[in-house]
Amino acid sequence: MNNLPPQNLSTTDIGQGRPLVFLHGFPFSRAVWQPQVDAFRSTHRVIAPDLMGFGDSEPQPGPITMARQAAEVHALLQHLGTGPVFLIGHSMGGYVALAFAQQFPGMLHGLVLVSTQSGPDSAEAATGRRTTAAKVLAEGAHVVIDAMAPKLCAASQPDAGRAAQVRALMATARPEGMIGALLGMAERPDATPLLAQIAVPTLILTGAEDALIATAESAKLARAIPGAQLQVIAQAGHLVAFEQPAEFNRLLGDWLNQIRPDAPH
Ligand code: MLT
Numbered sequence: 001m002n003n004l005p006p007q008n009l010s011t012t013d014i015g016q017g018r019p020l021v022f023l024h025g026f027p028f029s030r031a032v033w034q035p036q037v038d039a040f041r042s043t044h045r046v047i048a049p050d051l052m053g054f055g056d057s058e059p060q061p062g063p064i065t066m067a068r069q070a071a072e073v074h075a076l077l078q079h080l081g082t083g084p085v086f087l088i089g090h091s092m093g094g095y096v097a098l099a100f101a102q103q104f105p106g107m108l109h110g111l112v113l114v115s116t117q118s119g120p121d122s123a124e125a126a127t128g129r130r131t132t133a134a135k136v137l138a139e140g141a142h143v144v145i146d147a148m149a150p151k152l153c154a155a156s157q158p159d160a161g162r163a164a165q166v167r168a169l170m171a172t173a174r175p176e177g178m179i180g181a182l183l184g185m186a187e188r189p190d191a192t193p194l195l196a197q198i199a200v201p202t203l204i205l206t207g208a209e210d211a212l213i214a215t216a217e218s219a220k221l222a223r224a225i226p227g228a229q230l231q232v233i234a235q236a237g238h239l240v241a242f243e244q245p246a247e248f249n250r251l252l253g254d255w256l257n258q259i260r261p262d263a264p265h
Pocket of ligand 1: 025090092094
C-alpha cells in the first residue's frame with residue numbers, strides 16, 4: 001500500500017481503473033476497509049483515506065463537521081487528480097459522503113451508502129454525544145470502545161476472534177479525534193432534502209442485524225434517492241463490509257459492473 005500524505009489526510013491509493021473512494025465510520029480508520037482494498041485493487045484505483053482525526057490523519061481542535069471532512073476528502077481527490085469517483089461511505093463516512101454529494105456533485109460517478117442515515121441527531125442523541133465527548137476527554141478512548149464493541153457485529157454470529165479484531169481496529173483512535181468527530185456528528189444538518197437531487201447511480205447496503213443504525217434507515221434512503229438500489233446482507237450487523245466481506249464485495253462489484261464506464265454523471 002502507498003502511504004501518501006497530501007493535504008491533511010493520510011491515504012491508501014493503490015491500483016488502476018475507475019476510482020473507488022472508501023470512507024470509514026466512527027471510530028475506525030482506513031484499515032477497516034482492508035477486505036475491500038484487497039478485493040478491488042486489481043480492477044480499480046482504490047483510495048481509502050483516514051478521515052481527519054483518525055488513523056494517521058491528525059486531529060484538529062473543535063468539532064470536525066461532516067462538511068469539513070467532505071472538503072478534506074475533496075482536497076485529497078484534487079491532489080490525487082482522480083476526477084469523478086465512486087464514493088463509498090460507511091455510517092459516519094456515509095454522513096461525510098452525503099455532505100460531499102451536496103458540496104461537490106460533479107465529482108461523483110456513483111454513491112454507495114453503507115449502514116448510514118440522512119437524518120440529524122435528535123436533541124437527546126446530540127446531548128448524549130457531547131456527554132460522551134466530555135467523558136472521553138476525562139477518561140480516554142476506552143469509553144467509546146467499550147460502549148460500541150458489543151453492538152458492532154451481528155448478535156447471531158458470535159465470534160471472539162473477530163470481536164478482538166474489531167476492538168484492535170478501534171484502539172488506534174485517539175481521544176482528540178473521537179471528540180472532534182462526536183461534536184461534529186452532533187451538529188450535522190439534516191441531509192434528507194438532498195436525497196431527491198442525487199443524480200448519480202446509488203447503491204444502499206446494510207446488515208440485516210444492524211444494532212446501531214436501523215435497517216429501516218437504509219430503506220428510507222433507497223426510497224428517497226431516485227433509482228437507488230437496496231441490498232440487505234444477512235448475518236451482518238453494523239460493520240457489514242468487515243463481517244461479510246465476500247457478499248459485500250460481490251454486491252458492490254456486480255453493481256459497479258452495471259454502470260457503463262462512459263455513463264454520464
Ligand atoms: C459510525 O459507525 O460511524 C457511528 O456509529 C455513526 C454514529 O454514531 O452516528
